[in-house]
Structures are given as structure tokens and as C-alpha cells.
Amino acid sequence: MSTPEQPLGLGALEDIAGFNLRRAHGAVQRHFSAHCADLALTQKQISVLWLVGDHPEIAQTDLARLLDMDRATTMAIVHALEKRALLARTKRGRDARKVALALTEAGVTIFAQARVAIAEHEAWLTARFSPSELTALLELLRRIYC
Amino acid sequence: MSTPEQPLGLGALEDIAGFNLRRAHGAVQRHFSAHCADLALTQKQISVLWLVGDHPEIAQTDLARLLDMDRATTMAIVHALEKRALLARTKRGRDARKVALALTEAGVTIFAQARVAIAEHEAWLTARFSPSELTALLELLRRIYC
DNA sequence: TATTGTTATACTCTATAACTATA
């Protein structure tokens, strides 16, 4: 036979919510990586810089809770950012177990650049939706993880 | 001070579409892993079993195109499934470059179990939406990756 | 006892690069 028996489509898989979510996430991640390659920062790393910038002296545990990460995962990301001197770690709180995270000057600088890149990336993503569609999408997505 | 300066929330990050997509994806992935731990299959692996079941003798390239994966990534997943004897690879097509994938008996059996687990997982995920909300969500997500 | 951080380890997904065989 020179033609396949079936049209080679996704079939019933296309109706699985989890599948669609994973595909959408993958597409966005891919665009992000390509668009923000210059910064050499991942989405997750930028989320961490963002929150540390918003909350100076935040502890790793709080970061983990806000981003729903394991302590070890948080450690890995913080460590990578510290290695690049974008983040500094000190222990100056009342609770000697906790670490106080803060952006370095280089961290503030690169985050400012990241904000621009993210805005462009977001524009690419949200251009396909009307304002009300975007609001609806965000509300539905939040209902999954909140 | 005994209280933090800020309430330790996500702030403006919460309005980023990509962030919400990533968080929702992470939450779903986590539930999937916990719920389907017995099968020891990932979402991606099940997607591959699903498509190979639907399209006997599908080639790796076609699989890669349907799931938007790199050839090397596809190879890694197929190899892992072949190692567990859930998938078989032959070269019987007219095009000697292509491999023909097919489920083994064990693959058919475990996929049947996976379908049940996926149905339960999907029920957990979609229970938070009305039928029209779910339809809307899927339509919006497809617009991202299609 | 519980919490915080830390290290070691492992697995999945992803991608790039370079290679072979075939078209």
C-alpha cells in the first residue's frame, strides 16, 4: 500500500485535558527558550528572581511554598543563581535556620532585561486571545493549581 | 520586626499567562505521578503507547511530529518502552530507513490499565469545571499549540 | 519533635551535534 490505513492524527488523545495542557505548556516553553536565549535564564529561574526581588530576605522555604517546589529543587535553582552571582544568601534573621535571599546588582540588572523579554514573550502568547478570553483562561488555569 | 514587610504573595507574577500555565501543568503532572505510580509510566510514555496503539507500524518521525518532539527525544522514549518490552520495533516497510512501531501484548495490557488510571486522573482534573468551561479551556489551550 | 537547609543520587524530558544508512 502506498497510503497509511489511518490519517495519522491524534484521535481521542486530543480530548484529554491533561494532554492539551502539556502540549500548550511545551509550546510556550519552547518559544520562551528560543526568545530568551540571550539571557540564559529559564522561566523558573526568572520566577525566583522575581519573587526574591519582590520579597527581600525571603527564605528558601517560603520560596518553595510560593512556587510549589520541593526544598531540594529550590536549593538547586537558588544554587545555580548564586553561582552566577545573581542572588546572594545571608543568615541574618532571628531564626538561625533560615537563609535570607536577595538580588545582587547583577541580579537586578538581568531581571530588568528579563522583564522586557517576558513582556515580548507574553505578547506572543496572549496575542491569540481577546481580553475576555485571556481573563477566562487565567481564571481556569488558577483553578487547577490554587 | 516580628512580621515581614510584605504579605509574601505572588504579586504581579500571578498575572503572567505563561506562569499560570506552568503552575497548572506542574500541579497536574504531580497528581498524575502520584495517582499513576503503580504503572510506572509517565504521561509522555502513555501518549506514545496511545498513538502506537492507534497507528500500528507508525514511524518514529511521525510520532515525533504528532507529539512535537525532537527525533532524539522520541528515540529516548521509544527505547525506554522497548526495554520494558511494551513496544516492538521492526523494519518491514518499503522505506528501509523507517522503523515500524507496534505494541507488544504486555504493551496492550498495560495501556488498558493506563486508560483506567487516566480516566480517574482526568476526572480529578475536570471535576472543577462545568462542561462548557472545560470545552472553553480545551479550545483555548489548543489555540496555543496548534 | 518539627523545621530549615544541605548534599547525594536518580530519573524524565529536552535538545544539539555528529554519525550511518537509505532515498
Add this chain to the structure above:
DNA sequence: TATAGTTATAGAGTATAACAATA
């Protein structure tokens, strides 16, 4: 030249387990 598969390699994210220091 282009396509299909293959291997080696690497990096990000995730998680578990075990441990030390502190509360």
C-alpha cells in the same frame, strides 16, 4: 541533498533519602 534513525552528551526540573543545625 534530504530524510530516518542512532548514539553521545548535557542541562533543567523534579523528587527521595539521609543528614546537621536550630527551634
